[in-house]
Amino acid sequence: MSQIIIQGLLLSGLYALIAVGFTLIFSIGRVLNLAYGAYLMIGGYVYYHVTQVLDMPQLVGILLAVVFGCGVGVLKYTLLVKPLKGDHVAVEISTLILAVVIQAGIVLVFNDSSKILHPIVPGVWRVGGATVTFNILTAALASWAILIGLYLFVRNTHIGRAMQAVSMDTKGAAISGVDPDRINLITWGISGGLGAIAGVFFASYTQLNPSMWVAPLIIAVAVVIVGGIGSIIGTLIVAHIIGFMEIISTTLIAAELRGVFTMLLIIGVLVMRPRGLFGREEL
Amino acid sequence: MGIRWQHLAAWAVFIIFMLALPEFVSKGTLRTIIFANFLAIFAISWDVLSGRTGYISFGHPFLIGIGAYTSAILSYRFGFPIALSIPLAVVAAMIGGTLFFLPALRIRGSYFALVTLAFMELMYQLVQVIRPDITGGTRGISGVETITRGAVNNFYLSFCLMALVAFSMWLLMKSRLGTALSAIGMNEESVRGSGLDTTKLKLAAFMIAAFVAGLGGAFYVHYLGSIAPRALFDINFLFTIIVAALIGGASTIIGPMIGAFFLTFLLEYLRPVLPGAERYFIYGGIALILYMYQPKGIYEVAKQGWGRIQAARAGAGS
Numbered sequence: 001m002s003q004i005i006i007q008g009l010l011l012s013g014l015y016a017l018i019a020v021g022f023t024l025i026f027s028i029g030r031v032l033n034l035a036y037g038a039y040l041m042i043g044g045y046v047y048y049h050v051t052q053v054l055d056m057p058q059l060v061g062i063l064l065a066v067v068f069g070c071g072v073g074v075l076k077y078t079l080l081v082k083p084l085k086g087d088h089v090a091v092e093i094s095t096l097i098l099a100v101v102i103q104a105g106i107v108l109v110f111n112d113s114s115k116i117l118h119p120i121v122p123g124v125w126r127v128g129g130a131t132v133t134f135n136i137l138t139a140a141l142a143s144w145a146i147l148i149g150l151y152l153f154v155r156n157t158h159i160g161r162a163m164q165a166v167s168m169d170t171k172g173a174a175i176s177g178v179d180p181d182r183i184n185l186i187t188w189g190i191s192g193g194l195g196a197i198a199g200v201f202f203a204s205y206t207q208l209n210p211s212m213w214v215a216p217l218i219i220a221v222a223v224v225i226v227g228g229i230g231s232i233i234g235t236l237i238v239a240h241i242i243g244f245m246e247i248i249s250t251t252l253i254a255a256e257l258r259g260v261f262t263m264l265l266i267i268g269v270l271v272m273r274p275r276g277l278f279g280r281e282e283l
Numbered sequence: 284m285g286i287r288w289q290h291l292a293a294w295a296v297f298i299i300f301m302l303a304l305p306e307f308v309s310k311g312t313l314r315t316i317i318f319a320n321f322l323a324i325f326a327i328s329w330d331v332l333s334g335r336t337g338y339i340s341f342g343h344p345f346l347i348g349i350g351a352y353t354s355a356i357l358s359y360r361f362g363f364p365i366a367l368s369i370p371l372a373v374v375a376a377m378i379g380g381t382l383f384f385l386p387a388l389r390i391r392g393s394y395f396a397l398v399t400l401a402f403m404e405l406m407y408q409l410v411q412v413i414r415p416d417i418t419g420g421t422r423g424i425s426g427v428e429t430i431t432r433g434a435v436n437n438f439y440l441s442f443c444l445m446a447l448v449a450f451s452m453w454l455l456m457k458s459r460l461g462t463a464l465s466a467i468g469m470n471e472e473s474v475r476g477s478g479l480d481t482t483k484l485k486l487a488a489f490m491i492a493a494f495v496a497g498l499g500g501a502f503y504v505h506y507l508g509s510i511a512p513r514a515l516f517d518i519n520f521l522f523t524i525i526v527a528a529l530i531g532g533a534s535t536i537i538g539p540m541i542g543a544f545f546l547t548f549l550l551e552y553l554r555p556v557l558p559g560a561e562r563y564f565i566y567g568g569i570a571l572i573l574y575m576y577q578p579k580g581i582y583e584v585a586k587q588g589w590g591r592i593q594a595a596r597a598g599a600g601s
Contacts, residue, residue: 003319022435030393031393032393032397037417070565073568080575083575086391087578088393089337089392089393090574091576092393092396093339093529093574094571094574094575096518096525097526097527097567097570097571098567098571100518100519100522100563100567101563101564101567101568102561103560104560104561104563104564104566104567107559107560107561107563108557108561108564112559114577121484130405137549185349202389210560218401218404221400225394225397254328254412254567256408257405257412259408260405260412262406263401263402263404263405263408266398266401267402267405268393270386270390270397270398270401271386271389271398
């Protein structure tokens with residue numbers, strides 16, 4: 001029982017981190033960035049290359065991963081999303097194509113085989129029959145810290161409030177002197193950075209391989225759909241629902257069923273309540 | 284939207300050309316064309332649903348997979364003859380299409396696309412878990428009975444199937460039904476406002492798409508002789524179908540065919556240079572650039588080019 005609660009909490013923290021960057025883009029531009037999983041992959045691989053191939057300190061690895069993620073996000077916005085002028089379907093299809101291109105690019109640079117990332121923080125901790133690796137604990141703590149930071153950023157800074165304004169009403173924000181274009185660019189950059197750092201933790205939790213982007217994308221999609229458009233609190237709650245559902249179904253029913261309930265949840269919620277459980281029109 | 288004799292003549296020329304093809308090209312090329320034929324069938328099915336009505340399906344492998352798995356399981360595990368297992372597979376795919384249709388009653392756009400993606404992933408995971416003794420689990424089923432042997436026979440079979448599907452879809456889309464479906468893609472509310480039952484129309488689109496997808500999937504599995512979940516319920520497979528339809532030209536019939544042939548041959552010609560999954564880097568890159576340049580696809584580029592030539596000629600003549 002304690003195993004389920006602890007594992008569930010930690011996994012949920014990671015899932016919240018994975019989903020939040022995706023939510024951010026969805027709430028600002030109402031577009032689904034299907035290449036979101038690719039940020040995680042890029043983050044993971046950059047970290048791997050920097051720390052395990054070039055033997056540089058971990059902090060440099062994480063920083064470079066974030067820089068790369070940000071860069072890809074900004075590039076994606078300027079080269080892909082902006083020219084398509086908010087045509088949702090076109091953005092979804094082009095980001096899907098981009099995701100496959102990035103996947104193939106990763107194969108080209110790092111080849112096909114899976115790579116194991118050394119734990120970011122090695123060691124295990126035993127609490128009441130449950131074993132917790134320090135690695136996932138760090139991931140969960142980091143994700144909490146990042147989420148709180150993001151929440152404060154969005155609430156309290158000028159740029160954060162401008163992001164809220166754009167998410168509520170782009171035209172209204174433009175009239176009030178906010179440049180939606182610039183805010184979008186910043187949001188895509190932040191989203192990329194968040195994705196990349198989530199990728200470092202996700203990769204250390206599972207492993208690195210060129211098709212690793214699909215699973216986190218599905219998780220992000222599930223969290224966003226079930227949580228409703230762009231609410232950070234909703235993201236957090238639903239990440240816990242999904243995280244616990246996975247842990248419970250893995251430990252109590254069968255390990256193979258871990259994704260089935262997530263899919264059923266997506267389908268069920270979208271058919272019954274298309275706006276999501278916590279759907280609000282704000283960030 | 285009328286049917287003119289030029290259209291029929293173009294179809295006739297195309298079909299005769301393709302039927303004569305085995306006389307001129309190698310077996311290897313024929314095998315490539317077989318894949319292109321199947322891809323064209325899937326792309327046409329996707330286009331009937333998504334290209335026309337604007338309900339973007341990210342779960343088309345779900346429908347294809349139901350058709351393929353049903354036929355494979357019936358013939359391999361229960362000894363059904365292929366002549367019976369394929370029609371049953373088509374029926375199963377259409378039942379799957381009804382399931383697929385339910386979310387379309389309430390949601391559209393991005394949300395619909397995501398639900399269909401969830402359907403595909405759900406199917407992928409269920410196939411491996413539920414009764415692996417029947418579905419073959421992760422490894423799938425191999426040794427499924429094939430319909431014919433040899434590249435030439437399979438080429439004729441796949442081409443006839445593709446031509447039949449393409450021609451009947453072309454006729455159907457020329458009808459009032461096709462017009463209504465395209466109208467739904469432009470503005471669903473105003474179609475409903477003109478007194479048409481959009482629910483019935485959408486259901487028709489889903490059923491037609493599921494029929495074609497199931498048919499294609501069933502024949503495909505009896506061509507390959509094997510089936511595995513990761514080869515089928517896969518984002519890369521979905522990507523190939525969507526890209527074929529879009530690159531060729533959405534909401535036309537010839538577009539998905541052009542796209543399927545273009546992409547299959549591109550992938551084939553890249554094989555000597557880049558043997559593995561790296562091919563998708565160039566393939567996807569070309570697809571992305573083409574899509575960004577002209578979202579309506581090669582067909583539209585060709586049409587505009589032709590228009591420009593015509594205009595230049597008219598300008599020179601006057």
